[in-house]
Amino acid sequence: MSAHTEPASPPAADPAVASLDVRGLDFAYPDGTTALHGVDLRIEPGERVALLGPNGAGKTTLVLQLNGILAPTGGEVVVGGLPVRKPHLQEVRRRVGIVFQDPDDQLFMPTVREDVAFGPANFGVRGDELTARVEAALEAVGMAEHADRSPLHLSGGQRRRVALATVLSCDPEILVLDEPSSNLDPVARRELAEVLLGLDRTLLMVTHDLPYALQLCPRSVVVDGGRIVADGPTRALLADDGMLRAHRLELPFGFTLA
Numbered sequence: 001m002s003a004h005t006e007p008a009s010p011p012a013a014d015p016a017v018a019s020l021d022v023r024g025l026d027f028a029y030p031d032g033t034t035a036l037h038g039v040d041l042r043i044e045p046g047e048r049v050a051l052l053g054p055n056g057a058g059k060t061t062l063v064l065q066l067n068g069i070l071a072p073t074g075g076e077v078v079v080g081g082l083p084v085r086k087p088h089l090q091e092v093r094r095r096v097g098i099v100f101q102d103p104d105d106q107l108f109m110p111t112v113r114e115d116v117a118f119g120p121a122n123f124g125v126r127g128d129e130l131t132a133r134v135e136a137a138l139e140a141v142g143m144a145e146h147a148d149r150s151p152l153h154l155s156g157g158q159r160r161r162v163a164l165a166t167v168l169s170c171d172p173e174i175l176v177l178d179e180p181s182s183n184l185d186p187v188a189r190r191e192l193a194e195v196l197l198g199l200d201r202t203l204l205m206v207t208h209d210l211p212y213a214l215q216l217c218p219r220s221v222v223v224d225g226g227r228i229v230a231d232g233p234t235r236a237l238l239a240d241d242g243m244l245r246a247h248r249l250e251l252p253f254g255f256t257l258a
């Protein structure tokens, strides 16, 4: 490409660029509640990071900034080098795959296959490529044999995995999961962990399930009062009783760090 050619579409994700770069992010809701104060968070390609913090800390507010559902009051969010701003929102929404806490918010088509095809079709993928994307996403979550079933007839764990596939099929730069283990029985919780460990993706996972953070995410970030109050190796953070207590985090009864 000549130095004078303008690229027609946004630049492709570059492994030398952070998957997610949140810089000095401030946010206040219209009623004046300041939910985020100067949040800085950089996540490199392939990292898996847990986002921990008590209720009301600002976790969901931060997630909603990552694909432009909410716009910052100050600072900015950059995804794979692309600033989250109005002109880029369609591409940003492809790059940031958010799996919401309730799979029913994400599944609305008659079959699993149609739900998983919906996102990439919306981004212009067609024909054989669309079929291949859907099959690969369902394979990755262990749901290929259920492609023609109705999402309504699946178990909670299966629905959660299909919701994940609806986002994977868009080939996101970063996967963001809000409380993925909530309301899952122990087997479904473990099966989802196995799926997530098998993905070669940058991951940001909001969770109250500290053992899940330890199993899945080498790094954790603790948010409280709209500020990042700790950021480090998950095991080291979970061993810091004083920090956990100060931010209303608690390991389950009987759980000990090996």
Ligand SMILES: Nc1ncnc2c1ncn2[C@@H]1O[C@H](COP(=O)(O)OP(=O)(O)O)[C@@H](O)[C@H]1O
Residues within 6 Å of the ligand: 029, 030, 031, 033, 034, 035, 053, 054, 055, 056, 057, 058, 059, 060, 061, 062
């Ligand atoms: N729509 C809203 N309007 C006003 N304040 C809100 C709204 N949503 C959340 N908040 C407030 O913003 C802060 C952060 O909330 P939230 O991001 O939902 O926290 P978390 O997800 O960590 O529980 C809290 O003080 C909460 O009450």
Ligand SMILES: [Mg+2]
Residues within 6 Å of the ligand: 059, 060, 061
């Ligand atoms: Mg929340």
